[in-house]
Amino acid sequence: MPFVSLKVAGPEIGTGIVAELQREITALMGEVLGKRADLTAVLVEPAPTGGWSVGGEAVVRAAHIEARVTQGTNTAAEKARFVAAAHDLLVRTLPGPLPLATYVVVQEVPADAWGYGGLTQAERARDAAARR
Template sequence: MPHIRVTVTDSELPADVRSALARGVTRLAVSVLHKSRARTVVHIDPVPAGHYFVDGEPLTGDRDAHVEVSLTLGTNSAAEKAAFIAAARELLSDLLGPLARSGVALHELHPESYGYQGVTQFEHYRRPTGAPAAPVAR
């Protein structure tokens, strides 16, 4: 159940590029990290370059991007994570052009501290396939 946030220093990022980024990182989450397409959420965050700082100074003249992925701890190998980072960098370059500083961060969250629709990942993985979610005690 990854949540993927792509920040791009271009507040006027065209809709077709935003869509291509969303489709591309979803494809990578599914093909490289073996995540569910239906449970993959992508948030594209175009920001003005002046809101993005390098060495304490606002970025000027360049486009940059950063990808952050929240995923469940222990569900991917080091090789899968490295492959995702490399493929995401290539996707960013293909869609946005040369990026000198782009980054990719995978945030692994403990399954008891990460959930979807009111159910922790711990409970999700414990349930038999196809079983409904247990009601959340209040």
């Protein structure tokens, strides 16, 4: 049940690029981190031109991905592959150069601290274990 937030600064990228980023990020979450596509939520949020700086200097285009996953469900190697693949996706998809400080974060959230459909991930794991 991952949630991915992508912030993009600079000129508007349009609905076609937004949809492509949503599809590709969802695919990466499944292929690299083993997450279910039908439970992967992706939010693309614009930031105003001039509203983002790196090293104290405003940049024309910038992006930041933060993917939340359940703690302990991915290896360090999987997370490293996701960071590399997500960065590559941003570079390939967004117009204009991105600053070196284009961050991709995999944030691990404890299973008892988040969920969906009214149940935490810990409750879902307990229910699944009880059915076995």
